[in-house]
Amino acid sequence: MTLFSDLPTVRFEGPETTNPLAYRHYDPDRVVLGRTLRQHLRLAVCYWHSFVMNGADPFGAPTIARPWMTGEPMAAARAKADAAFDLFRVLDVPFYTFHDRDIAPEGDGLAATLRNTRAVGDYLGEKQAASGVALLWGTANLFSHPRFMAGAATNPDPDVFAWSAATVKTALDVTHQLGGANYVMWGGREGYETLLNTDLKRELDQMGRFLSLVVDYKHRIGFAGPILIEPKPKEPTKHQYDFDAATVYGFLRHYGLEKDVKLNLEENHALLAGHSFEHEVAVANAYGIFGSLDVNRGDPLLGWDTDQFPSDASQLTLAFHEMLKGGGLTTGGLNFDAKIRRQSIDAEDLVHAHVGGIDICAEAFLKAARLVEGGGLAGPVSERYAGWSAPDHAARGATLEEVAAAAEARAVSPQPRSGRQERLETVVARA
Missing domain, CATH: 3.20.20.150 (Divalent-metal-dependent TIM barrel enzymes)
Incomplete structure (x- = not known):
């Protein structure tokens, strides 16, 4: 006999159980x-x-x-x-x-x-x-x-x-x-x-x-x-x-x-x-x-x-x-x-x-x-880095000179984009 011999094996009983020695979320076979x-x-x-x-x-x-x-x-x-x-x-x-x-x-x-x-x-x-x-x-x-x-x-x-x-x-x-x-x-x-x-x-x-x-x-x-x-x-x-x-x-x-x-x-x-x-x-x-x-x-x-x-x-x-x-x-x-x-x-x-x-x-x-x-987090992250997929982007130059020259040749300056942190925090909270 040990201290635990009289205790039954704990089983999954579901979220509604009030049994303190039962699992509410851990269903090992799920x-x-x-x-x-x-x-x-x-x-x-x-x-x-x-x-x-x-x-x-x-x-x-x-x-x-x-x-x-x-x-x-x-x-x-x-x-x-x-x-x-x-x-x-x-x-x-x-x-x-x-x-x-x-x-x-x-x-x-x-x-x-x-x-x-x-x-x-x-x-x-x-x-x-x-x-x-x-x-x-x-x-x-x-x-x-x-x-x-x-x-x-x-x-x-x-x-x-x-x-x-x-x-x-x-x-x-x-x-x-x-x-x-x-x-x-x-x-x-x-x-x-x-x-x-x-x-x-x-x-x-x-x-x-x-x-x-x-x-x-x-x-x-x-x-x-x-x-x-x-x-x-x-x-x-x-x-x-x-x-x-x-x-x-x-x-x-x-x-x-x-x-x-x-x-x-x-x-x-x-x-x-x-x-x-x-x-x-x-x-x-x-x-x-x-x-x-x-x-x-x-x-x-x-x-x-x-x-x-x-x-x-x-x-x-x-x-x-x-x-x-x-x-x-x-x-x-x-x-x-x-x-x-x-x-x-x-x-x-x-x-x-x-x-x-x-x-x-x-x-x-x-x-x-x-x-x-x-995919509530993966999609926005992938979208955020989508620019790196462009094969001809300036950042893909092989040398610092090539990257710098390509950036200088672009007519449009980069614009800030939202990181949408609060939206993603809500996604996590609602999961």
């Missing part, structure tokens, strides 16, 4: 744009916030206690896995995600720690086979332990670099063993606090080499999924090297990794970087490095990563629209990198949070799909 909602959304529950988070914050002690948070560490890890897969059953989600330290405890030294990770990986494989739930992606925690206080790949101590390499190798091995669709590199402390003690170029070169080693290893073991980087602008490090989508693309181009590495983008991180979520998705699509999404929101009144469940479809609609314009999700998915609030201490609160978040994602996706099907 076909939209040629695929079911289950195939489009590829929903995933994260291990860390859902089963590790205890409600502690910088100003207060833990408020959330779960049965697997005490006792012999490996037995607790298996109990945690039992509870996790029971929750996946309740929510009827196809995927989950984890850090290595979420699923298995640290041991006495590196070798023991890696053995723990592999052992729990075997247990997760059994759970996957019995349930049909698959792994969206795995990653390694290279930020929580004090050894990583100055970074992992970027650490000034080469012993930490080597420890991190062994940790990532094992996490990638387990992800591969479990059929993971992707592997994420989350650089929680890859950055610096002050340049007074930092060799910035050395650290960037170390991070580039580390990622190159991971990509080479991925190919050698036959891991078919992409490596994903998750941009984050700040917190805990003041100057993160993976600030946003554009910054990461520049990094990947510099080290020749742009063909092997894509992005896992998070709404909360986009906000902290001073961007909208749809901006980050559009940039990733423009550079051909879009991979996956974390759909936790932030609080615009707070300047840190609050990791809240989505509660407003309008905040996601345009991001999903940009996602669909780029072809939608392939190996990626929608991961709930979100945690219940410190006062939400009951296990059922975790279920309500996911049910609400899943419904919001489905509602937003259906609005985005209607925008695509109706």
